Amino acid sequence: MLKEIPLLNCKVKQKVRVSHLLPVNEKELRKLSVFGILPGVEIEILQKYPICVLRIGYTEVALDYEIGKSIVVRS
Numbered sequence: 001m002l003k004e005i006p007l008l009n010c011k012v013k014q015k016v017r018v019s020h021l022l023p024v025n026e027k028e029l030r031k032l033s034v035f036g037i038l039p040g041v042e043i044e045i046l047q048k049y050p051i052c053v054l055r056i057g058y059t060e061v062a063l064d065y066e067i068g069k070s071i072v073v074r075s
Helices: 026-034
Strands: 004-006 015-021 042-047 052-056 059-063 071-074
Antiparallel strands (some): 004 071, 015 071, 042 052
């Protein structure tokens, strides 16, 4: 059974699938969708602190730590 956990509770180099996004403001939600961070998308966590760095396909994205906290994934 897959467990839903916050992205920042995962390990570095772990591949996970986005489950849902916690309520964020419209600007942050737009930024996540432009980067392709949407429910169902597989991402790899490259770094968690001081900024959150993710790999989505062949693209690496750096996100503010606070925005990273709003992503819930299935491990």
